Amino acid sequence: MRSLEGIKVIDLSRILSGPYCTMVLADMGAEVIKIEAPGGDDTRTWGPPFFDTESAYFFSINRNKKSIVVNLKTEEGRELLLDLVKEADVVVENFKPGTLERLKIGYETLKDVNPGIILASISGYGQTGPYSKKPGYDVIAQGMGGLTSVTGEPGQPPVKAGFSIADIGTGVWAIVGIQSALLSRNDTGKGQWIDVSLLDTIISWQTYLAGNYFASGENPKPQGGAHPNIVPYQLFESNDGYFNIAVGNDSLWRKFCQALGEPTLIDNPEFRTNKDRVLNRDQLVPYLQEMFHKKTTNHWIQLLEDAGIPCGPVLNFAQVYQDEHVLAREMLVEVNHPTAGKVKMTGMPIKFSETPSQIVSAPPLLGQHTTEVLKETLQKNPEDIHRLKEAGVVETYEKTGDIKSHQK
Structure with a gap:
């Protein structure tokens, strides 16, 4: 068994922060049902490059999940979601604060149908505070959280980090919150609402730079590849790198x-x-x-x-993925996708001695599991499913192919 076997996650998120969170939960064994709006997660089309017709971006953060397409702006779509929530443990979303309430699926509604539900909300600035209604973007959070001001070479313009670490880091904080809430629920039987934000994440990672500022009153400055407190x-x-x-x-x-x-x-x-x-x-x-x-x-x-x-x-990506240690640690994996064939992906960074994580399925095609989830989880018969499709409440993808994969 994987460590989160038996945990069911409803994934309402898209783009990066939420999908990264739910991918890691899925790697650890949770059943993740990704609910996509008609047209799908925006990142499916963010390219080039593409694997077949799906973007490399989407592939990088959506393995081990089931995809269903539900129009949550319809009353029946909303009811389908609430039916899924009744049997779920966790809901993850990264809409702008207030969106769930407008759709009539906010935390109070979710809690009414399932008192044990854990809602993890990821946003740019949090659910409270003067900036809460602003849309959140990684590059803006890096700038507002102080990271950009200390990144780059001395005397040169500020630079953002090379990875989207505000998005990814907030996804990781959401995982920490979800796992803590699951432990708490074991004792209390109650779920709770987890509120994490991109800006809070960047500020929380200032650590010793914030300490230096608090002690000296001096703003930290960019130092290129150097450290402010240790030399060298x-x-x-060198002469070649x-x-x-x-x-x-x-x-x-x-x-x-x-x-x-x-x-x-x-x-x-x-x-x-x-x-x-x-x-x-x-x-x-x-x-x-x-x-x-x-x-x-x-x-x-x-x-x-x-x-x-x-x-x-200092290695480039081609060198990283040929490194013997990286390969020995299984940080390069391969999955078999029904339309794209074999695709390489990054591995799982947490190694469990008793409940190892696994890559068991490729990133899903849009709506690949709609029929399966409606039939097996919600007990809908073929006539119900056909009617929901005809009404535009759900969309399906029937040609699933073989989605089994192996870790290399």
């Missing part, structure tokens, strides 16, 4: 200097302690960079690793 702990350029080193304490500093053949740096009063090195980084870092320019990344990595200094190359 940053990215350097880039690599990172992490000299995180004074003991490592002494080993580092010996490995470089620079023992005189050890007791240099400007560099003896980390405090000295932070205060004099403008002298030390250029000196080291000039040295590192002379040889290859592999040379420096081998030299420093042999001396016990934490370090690593």
Whole structure:
């Protein structure tokens, strides 16, 4: 068994934050029923690139789910959702606050039909506060949460992070909240409403940068590949690429200097302690960079690793997915899709000793499981299903093919 076997999740979310959350829940064994509006999740068409007719974007965050198409703007569509909620444990949504209430499926309504239901709402700014009604977008949250102001090179314009970490991170916080609420429900029998936001996520991850600001009153500044509190702990350029080193304490500093053949740096009063090195980084870092320019990344990595200094190359994606350790950790998986064939995806980062996660099905085609869910979960007969289709309440996709997959 996987760790969340027996948990049923109704996924009303789309784009990134909610689908990432529900994908991880599905990887851990939850049955996730993705309810899509007619036309489907917007990301199905976000490309190129595409796998067959489905976007690579959609594929990356929607495996292990069932897709049904329900028009929640119809009364019968709303009733179908509430019938599903009666048998569910969790509902995940990332609409703008107030949308569920307008559709008459807000938390109070869900709780009336299932007192144990857990609703996880993901939004840009939360369900309360002056900004709550504003639409939420990753890049805006990065900027408003302070991340953009400390990302990039000194003296250059601010830069957003390369990944959509506000969206993805909020999806992870939603998972934490859902699992905590499930544990609480075991004792109380009651569900609850979980409220997580992109802005809160970015602010919560400021950690030591916020601490530095609170202690000094000085705004943190972008430092490129460097660390504000540790030196040298940053990215350097070799003669054929880039690599990172992490000299995180004074003991490592002494080993580092010996490995470089620079023992005189050890007791240099400007560099003896980390405090000295932070205060004099403008002298030390250029000196080291000039040295590192002379040889290859592999040379420096081998030299420093042999001396016990934490370090690593800066890899592009092609290099990442050929790395022997990445492959050994099963962070590259393959799924068989009914129309796209074999498709590669990222693996599951949590490794369980007793309840391992699995990739058991490819990202679903739009409406692939509508008939299955209506028939098996809601006990609808063929005549009911035909009538619902004719009325525009649901849509189906009949040619499902073989959706079984394997992990590589």
